[in-house]
Amino acid sequence: MATLTYRDALNQALREEMQRDPNVFLMGEEVGVYQGAYKVSRGLLEEFGPTRVVDTPIAELGFAGIGVGAAMAGLRPVIEFMTWNFAVLALDQIVNSAAKILYESGGQVPIPIVFRGPNGAALQLAAQHSQAWESWLSHIPGLKVVAPATPADAKGLLKAAIRDNNPVIVLEGEMLYNLKGEVPEGEHLVPIGQAEIKRAGSDVTFVCHSKTVAIALKAADQLAEHEGGGASAEVLDLRTLRPLDEAAILASVARTHRAVVVEEGWPQAGIGAQVVDVIQRDAFDELDAPVLRVTQADVPMPYNKQLERLAKPSPERVVAAARRVLYLD
Amino acid sequence: MATATARPTKPSTQTELEQRLLRQMLSIRRFEEKAAEAYALGKIGGFCHLYIGQEAVAVGSLAALREDDYVISSYREHGQALARGVPATAVMAELFGKATGCSKGKGGSMHLFDASRHFLGGHGIVGGHIPLAAGIGFAIRYKGGDQVCICYFGEAAVNIGAFHEALNMASVYKLPVIFCCENNRYGMGTAFERVAAVTDVVEHACSYDMAAETVNGMDVLAVLEATRRAVERARGDGGSHPTLLEVRTYRYMGHSMSDPLHGVYRTKEEVEEQRKRDPITQLAHKLKDEGVLDDTGLEALDAAARAEAEEAVRFADQSPDPDPAELESHVLAD
Numbered sequence: 001m002a003t004l005t006y007r008d009a010l011n012q013a014l015r016e017e018m019q020r021d022p023n024v025f026l027m028g029e030e031v032g033v034y035q036g037a038y039k040v041s042r043g044l045l046e047e048f049g050p051t052r053v054v055d056t057p058i059a060e061l062g063f064a065g066i067g068v069g070a071a072m073a074g075l076r077p078v079i080e081f082m083t084w085n086f087a088v089l090a091l092d093q094i095v096n097s098a099a100k101i102l103y104e105s106g107g108q109v110p111i112p113i114v115f116r117g118p119n120g121a122a123l124q125l126a127a128q129h130s131q132a133w134e135s136w137l138s139h140i141p142g143l144k145v146v147a148p149a150t151p152a153d154a155k156g157l158l159k160a161a162i163r164d165n166n167p168v169i170v171l172e173g174e175m176l177y178n179l180k181g182e183v184p185e186g187e188h189l190v191p192i193g194q195a196e197i198k199r200a201g202s203d204v205t206f207v208c209h210s211k212t213v214a215i216a217l218k219a220a221d222q223l224a225e226h227e228g229g230g231a232s233a234e235v236l237d238l239r240t241l242r243p244l245d246e247a248a249i250l251a252s253v254a255r256t257h258r259a260v261v262v263e264e265g266w267p268q269a270g271i272g273a274q275v276v277d278v279i280q281r282d283a284f285d286e287l288d289a290p291v292l293r294v295t296q297a298d299v300p301m302p303y304n305k306q307l308e309r310l311a312k313p314s315p316e317r318v319v320a321a322a323r324r325v326l327y328l329d
Numbered sequence: 330m331a332t333a334t335a336r337p338t339k340p341s342t343q344t345e346l347e348q349r350l351l352r353q354m355l356s357i358r359r360f361e362e363k364a365a366e367a368y369a370l371g372k373i374g375g376f377c378h379l380y381i382g383q384e385a386v387a388v389g390s391l392a393a394l395r396e397d398d399y400v401i402s403s404y405r406e407h408g409q410a411l412a413r414g415v416p417a418t419a420v421m422a423e424l425f426g427k428a429t430g431c432s433k434g435k436g437g438s439m440h441l442f443d444a445s446r447h448f449l450g451g452h453g454i455v456g457g458h459i460p461l462a463a464g465i466g467f468a469i470r471y472k473g474g475d476q477v478c479i480c481y482f483g484e485a486a487v488n489i490g491a492f493h494e495a496l497n498m499a500s501v502y503k504l505p506v507i508f509c510c511e512n513n514r515y516g517m518g519t520a521f522e523r524v525a526a527v528t529d530v531v532e533h534a535c536s537y538d539m540a541a542e543t544v545n546g547m548d549v550l551a552v553l554e555a556t557r558r559a560v561e562r563a564r565g566d567g568g569s570h571p572t573l574l575e576v577r578t579y580r581y582m583g584h585s586m587s588d589p590l591h592g593v594y595r596t597k598e599e600v601e602e603q604r605k606r607d608p609i610t611q612l613a614h615k616l617k618d619e620g621v622l623d624d625t626g627l628e629a630l631d632a633a634a635r636a637e638a639e640e641a642v643r644f645a646d647q648s649p650d651p652d653p654a655e656l657e658s659h660v661l662a663d
Contacts, residue, residue: 051471057494057497057501062463062495063494064460065460066460066461066464066498068461069460069465069466070464073464075467075471092454093457093460096453097458101450102659103435103660104450105659106430106431107433108443111662141660166661
C-alpha cells in the first residue's frame with residue numbers, strides 16, 4: 001500500500017471517479033487554474049479540462065445552486081467549498097434544494113451531489129474561519145454527512161460519496177490535509193454509515209470523528225500510562241455522522257460500560273448530544289457512569305494562541321473526562 | 330381524461346396556434362377558479378398562490394419551447410405546470426395532497442414536479458431556484474445538448490442575491506437559460522418601486538452582459554415571440570446565450586389564498602383597470618374580430634375548459650391520501 005497524505009488521497013479519489021464516470025465534475029473557487037486553495041484538486045484541470053474542472057466566482061450560493069441544478073439534470077457534481085465557513089452562504093441550496101427535492105417531488109428527482117471542503121478550526125484563524133458545522137448539517141433529513149479522519153477513509157468515503165445517489169456532505173480538515181497514512185490503491189470504497197474502531201479497549205469508549213480521532217488516540221495513550229493508574233480506552237471513529245452507526249456505538253458501550261464523546265463543535269445540540277441520546281435510550285442498563293462530552297468551549301473562537309488552545313478539545317481534557325467516568329479522579 | 334393542455338403539437342396555421350393558446354389560457358383560468366373554491370372549502374391546505382391574470386406568460390412562453398426543454402418555476406407555478414402538459418387531474422390532486430398528485434401528495438401547491446415532462450418544480454424560497462436553472466443549463470451544455478431551460482420568477486426575486494449570482498454565472502459560462510421575470514408589480518403586499526432602486530427589471534441584464542427584453546405580459550403572442558427570440562439565442566450554434574425577459578403582467582387575486590383580493594396595498598380600482606387588459610379577453614376579441622371564432626365557438630372552448638377543471642376536482646376528490654408508509658419514503662434515493 002502507498003503512503004499518501006490526506007490531501008493526495010482526496011485527489012486520488014477525485015481523479016479515479018472522474019476517470020470512471022464522465023458525468024462527474026468538480027466546481028468551486030480556485031479548483032482549476034490555482035490548483036485548489038488547499039491543492040486537493042492539483043493536476044485535475046490539466047487532465048480533465050475546464051469543462052469538468054470549473055472555476056467559479058466567489059458566490060457560494062450561486063455555484064452550490066448550479067451544482068444542484070446540474071444534478072437535477074443528470075450530472076454528478078462535486079462542489080468544493082474553500083471552507084465550510086463560507087458554505088453557510090450556500091445553506092439555502094444545501095438545505096432547501098439538495099436535501100428536499102427528492103422528497104417534495106415524490107421521488108422523481110434524485111440529487112446525486114457532493115459538497116466538500118475543510119471544516120472546523122485550523123490555527124489562529126479567529127472566529128469566522130474556525131467553525132465546525134457538523135451538527136447543523138447532520139440535522140437535515142435528505143443529507144448524508146461523512147467526516148473522515150485518515151487518508152484511507154478520506155479516499156474511500158469520498159469515492160463512496162461521489163457514487164451515492166444522494167447529497168453527501170464531506171467534511172475534511174485543513175489540519176488533516178498533510179496527515180500521512182497508508183491508502184489502498186484503486187477501488188477502495190468505505191461504506192457510508194459505518195463507524196470503525198481505531199483502537200480496541202475495554203474500560204471506556206471514546207466516540208469521535210474527523211480531527212478528534214487523533215485527539216482521542218493520544219488521550220487513549222495518556223490514559224493507559226497515567227500515573228494515577230492506567231485504563232484501556234476504545235477509540236470509535238464514527239466516520240459518518242448521518243446516518244449514524246448506532247449499532248457500533250451501542251456495541252462498544254456494551255463492552256466498556258463508559259463513554260466520552262469528543263467533538264470540535266460547540267456543546268449545545270452537538271453531535272455528542274445525539275450520541276448521548278442513543279446511548280441513554282438503548283444502552284441505559286449497560287452504563288456504569290454518566291456519559292461525558294468534550295467539545296469546543298462555548299465561545300466564538302478567539303485569535304490568541306493560548307486562548308485558542310483553551311477553547312479546543314485536547315487529549316488532556318479527554319483524559320480528565322475519562323478519569324471522571326472511571327471514577328479515578 | 331383528455332386535457333386541452335396536452336403536449337404541444339405543431340399547429341398547421343397561425344390561427345390554430347392562437348386558438349390553442351386561448352384554450353390553454355382558459356384552462357388555467359378555470360382551473361385556478363376551481364382551486365380557489367376548493368381552498369375555501371378546506372380541500373386545499375397551506376399556501377396556494379393563484380395565477381389568474383398571468384396566464385399569457387406561461388402559455389405564450391412555453392409554446393416557444395420543445396418537449397425536451399426544461400422548465401423550472403417558483404411557488405406560483407400551477408399555470409406553467411398546466412401549460413407544460415402536466416395533466417390537470419395530477420395538478421389538482423397534488424393541491425389536494427393526494428397520492429395521485431404529480432408529486433404524490435408530498436409537495437403540494439408550491440412543489441409541482443413532473444420529471445417526465447422536464448418540469449422540475451415548484452420551489453418555495455423566493456429566488457432560490459434561479460441558480461438551479463443555471464445548473465440545468467450547465468448540464469445541457471456539459472452534455473452537448475441543444476435544449477434550453479426556462480426559469481420563472483417574480484419581480485421580487487430580483488432583490489435576492491441568488492438572482493444576481495445566477496445571472497452572472499449564466500452569462501460567464503454562456504448557459505442556455507431564459508430567465509423569465511413575471512413582473513406582476515407586487516411582492517406579496519409590497520409594490521416593487523417601494524423596495525427596488527431600479528424598477529425596470531430588464532436593466533439588470535446590463536450588469537451581466539446579457540440580452541434582455543421587456544414584454545407585454547398581457548399579450549400572449551408578444552410573449553411567444555419574445556420567447557422564440559430568446560430560445561434562438563440559447564440554442565444558437567455559435568454558443569448559448571442566456572436572456573432576461575421582463576414580462577409585465579398582473580395578478581388579479583391576492584398573493585396567496587390567505588391574502589385578500591386587493592388588500593390595503595392596492596386599490597380595487599387598480600385591479601379593475603388591469604382586468605381591462607385581460608389576456609384571455611384580448612385574444613378572444615382578436616380571434617372574433619378576425620372571424621376565426623364566433624361566440625358559440627368561444628363558449629365551446631370555455632365549456633371544455635370548465636369541464637376539464639371540474640373533472641380535475643372530481644378526480645382529486647376521489648383520489649386516496651398517500652399511504653402512511655409513504656411518510657418515510659423518498660427521503661433518500663437508493
